[in-house]
Amino acid sequence: MANPMMQAAEFMQAMQNELHKNLTRWSNWMSDFIVSPAEPPMAQTPRDLVWKRGKIQLYRYPSQAAQRQPLPYVMVPWLGISRPYILDMLPGHSMIEYLVQQGHEVYLLDWGVIAEEDKNLGLEDIVFKILPRAIDTILALSQAPALNLNGFCLGGVITNGYLSLHPDAPVRNYIAIVTPVDFEQGGLLKTWLGHAAFPTDLLVRQYGGIPTSLMGMGFKMLRPTGDAASLSGLWFNMNKKDYIPIYKAMDRWANDFVGMPGRFFSQIQHELYAQNKMLKGELMLQGRRVNLRNIQQPMFVAAASKDHIVPPLAAKGLLGAVGSQDKQFMELPGGHISVFAGRQAHTMLWPALHAWVVERSAV
Numbered sequence: 001m002a003n004p005m006m007q008a009a010e011f012m013q014a015m016q017n018e019l020h021k022n023l024t025r026w027s028n029w030m031s032d033f034i035v036s037p038a039e040p041p042m043a044q045t046p047r048d049l050v051w052k053r054g055k056i057q058l059y060r061y062p063s064q065a066a067q068r069q070p071l072p073y074v075m076v077p078w079l080g081i082s083r084p085y086i087l088d089m090l091p092g093h094s095m096i097e098y099l100v101q102q103g104h105e106v107y108l109l110d111w112g113v114i115a116e117e118d119k120n121l122g123l124e125d126i127v128f129k130i131l132p133r134a135i136d137t138i139l140a141l142s143q144a145p146a147l148n149l150n151g152f153c154l155g156g157v158i159t160n161g162y163l164s165l166h167p168d169a170p171v172r173n174y175i176a177i178v179t180p181v182d183f184e185q186g187g188l189l190k191t192w193l194g195h196a197a198f199p200t201d202l203l204v205r206q207y208g209g210i211p212t213s214l215m216g217m218g219f220k221m222l223r224p225t226g227d228a229a230s231l232s233g234l235w236f237n238m239n240k241k242d243y244i245p246i247y248k249a250m251d252r253w254a255n256d257f258v259g260m261p262g263r264f265f266s267q268i269q270h271e272l273y274a275q276n277k278m279l280k281g282e283l284m285l286q287g288r289r290v291n292l293r294n295i296q297q298p299m300f301v302a303a304a305s306k307d308h309i310v311p312p313l314a315a316k317g318l319l320g321a322v323g324s325q326d327k328q329f330m331e332l333p334g335g336h337i338s339v340f341a342g343r344q345a346h347t348m349l350w351p352a353l354h355a356w357v358v359e360r361s362a363v
Contacts, residue, residue: 025238032244039252040245043085045097047108051137055112058134060141061088061096065103071172071361072142073104076131076155079111079121080260081215086253086341087152093246095340098350104148104357107138109155114259119208122263124285127161139170148357149297150175152340153310154268157181160278160292160318161285167294173360174297174324175353177340180310181292182317183276187308188222193273200269204262216257222308230254246343254337279321292318298326298360302349304339305331328356 051058063069075096077084087108088096099106109131114121138147149171151159156179163169180186183194192198203210210218220226230251237243277283283290299322303315312331319327332339332348340349 021239025235028238028241028244032248039248040090042090042249042252043088044091045088045094045100050107050141051134053130053133055114055118056130057110057112058137059108059110060138061100061106061108063103063105064100067103068105069103069358069361071144071357072107072138072147073099073357074107074109074135074138074147074149076109076149076151076159077111078153078155079126079158079264080114080210080258081154081219082253083113083256083258084108084110084152086250086337089249089253089341090245093249093341093343093346095345095350098346099354102354104354105142107134109134114209114261116208116211116259118259119204119262121261123158123161123267126158126264127165127285131158131162132166135170146170146172148173148175148361150177151179152177153179153336155179157268157272157278160295161283161290163295163297164290164292165285165288165294167296171297173300173357174295175300175302175357176315176318177302177349178304178307178310178315178336179301179318180272180314181321182279182314183272185311185313185317186273187311187314189309190273192218193269195274198269198274200266204266207259207262209262210260210265212257212259215259216255219257279317292321293323295322296324299324299328300353300356301327301329302339302353303329303331304334304336306334307336307339309336326360 045061047059047061049057050060075087077087088094091097096106096108135147147170149159156176159174159176160179160181163171163174183190186194234247271277271283278290278292281289281291301315301318303310303312305312316329319329330349330352334342334344339345
């Protein structure tokens with residue numbers, strides 16, 4: 001039988017602990033959001049601008065390890081929606097920082113801030129002109145015979161198209177992280193974009209693409225309670241001082257939307273979400289068929305178990321569509337962004353990815 005005196009003592013101790021937490025929460029709120037509300041500096045890993053085409057910039061992050069990996073590691077992020085600095089969020093919470101500390105020379109293709117004047121930018125220009133020229137620049141600078149190519153989200157759609165149409169591309173290993181391939185499994189975005197009634201042509205005529213305001217509203221609507229859940233998580237963890245700069249950085253990035261070029265969005269909506277043409281082998285770019293079977297490189301595919309933007313089945317579809325024999329699939333806990341930029345990424349995805357690449361990168 002429970003001892004009433006012990007129960008009372010435990011209850012009082014729990015009350016004191018919770019009171020102490022709440023006092024700490026209010027103190028941290030005052031110091032970090034009222035007195036010093038500044039956001040932490042992001043994208044701090046040293047880098048050089050090595051190539052530029054209009055708004056598009058290619059950055060090099062030199063290796064920081066004594067033993068340098070033999071092949072450059074090239075990141076192709078999503079085009080539009082948000083900025084890629086989430087890949088270099090904060091010291092100690094940066095995928096780019098982790099890779100350069102492991103000896104990789106990292107290159108990041110930054111699309112810049114998309115606006116109406118970019119309305120004609122589509123897969124053709126990117127796959128046949130922009131990405132090949134960026135890769136030529138990388139190989140010339142690194143003096144390497146090949147490279148490791150990593151596509152993120154819609155950046156993976158771009159790299160899928162590039163590798164399919166350039167079967168002799170100087171790519172040793174291919175990594176696709178939360179990349180949609182089977183758009184029939186595209187979740188709520190498939191429900192919205194997967195039919196002819198979606199007013200893509202009207203939006204493109206009116207705005208030249210998807211403007212920042214509509215992009216932000218659309219992604220907020222995917223999870224209407226997301227902001228409330230984020231604030232709830234902040235209050236719950238407000239007593240942890242090291243949680244606050246991570247929250248500030250993530251909150252800034254999550255609300256820093258950018259637009260999407262009209263032609264690119266039209267292709268994504270009409271050709272992929274509505275008709276799934278890339279997976280079916282029916283997507284045509286400049287008169288050439290995008291055949292995923294042409295992708296022969298060793299492949300690492302990562303998906304997130306709670307991804308509401310690219311559900312795991314949408315990403316996993318790539319494995320059965322390519323010609324690669326060496327294929328690895330990892331479904332990790334987390335959401336669309338947290339799987340590669342969250343608090344667990346440095347113990348789960350990043351080490352696994354580094355080990356996989358190193359094993360296959362010997363010159």
